[in-house]
Amino acid sequence: MDLDGQERIQRVVDQNGGEDLVVVVGPPDAETSAMYAETVTRGDPTYAGPLAGVSLGLPVFHMLEEAIKEAIPEDVWAAEIGAMEFALDAEAIRASMQAVRDGGWEYTGRGSAGA
Amino acid sequence: MDLTGKRVIAIGERDGIPAPAIAACMRSAGAEVVLMETECFV
Numbered sequence: 001m002d003l004d005g006q007e008r009i010q011r012v013v014d015q016n017g018g019e020d021l022v023v024v025v026g027p028p029d030a031e032t033s034a035m036y037a038e039t040v041t042r043g044d045p046t047y048a049g050p051l052a053g054v055s056l057g058l059p060v061f062h063m064l065e066e067a068i069k070e071a072i073p074e075d076v077w078a079a080e081i082g083a084m085e086f087a088l089d090a091e092a093i094r095a096s097m098q099a100v101r102d103g104g105w106e107y108t109g110r111g112s113a114g115a
Numbered sequence: 116m117d118l119t120g121k122r123v124i125a126i127g128e129r130d131g132i133p134a135p136a137i138a139a140c141m142r143s144a145g146a147e148v149v150l151m152e153t154e155c156f157v
Contacts, residue, residue, distance in 0.1 A: 001154065002154055008150055008152065009124060009150065012124060016149070020122050022118070022123050022124070023123070023124045024137050026131045027128045027130075027131045028131030036154075058124075063140070064132075068116060072144055073143050073144075076143040080136040081136060084132055088131060
């Protein structure tokens with residue numbers, strides 16, 4: 001995850017605490033989604049950014065997860081997300097997000113783009 | 116999940132779901148968006 005972005009996330013938590021804070025991400029693939037999720041829970045897995053070794057422990061979801069989708073009005077979902085739901089491998093993304101939440105995801109070093 | 120009153124950090128991505136789209140959805144669900152980041156990998 002972008003290093004400046006990590007710094008801004010840290011600042012939000014420092015200034016307001018983590019209560020009622022939820023992180024929602026939208027990468028196009030499972031690996032990148034997991035990296036983002038890991039970064040805001042147990043710390044930057046690449047050890048490159050300000051969140052390296054920092055366990056923020058924030059609840060994190062991908063936009064395509066059911067827990068999020070069910071909270072969005074259908075017309076807004078259709079306008080903002082629409083076909084992207086079907087263009088991405090939502091099943092793989094959901095599995096990787098769950099793996100991070102379960103503590104069972106490990107960084108493979110394949111790169112931040114998941115290529 | 117009830118997002119009403121939650122404070123949301125939206126981390127989007129240009130090739131996936133961008134942060135403004137996430138933010139619009141979150142606001143429609145009653146959440147406050149406190150930070151928007153759109154990552155861009157090449």
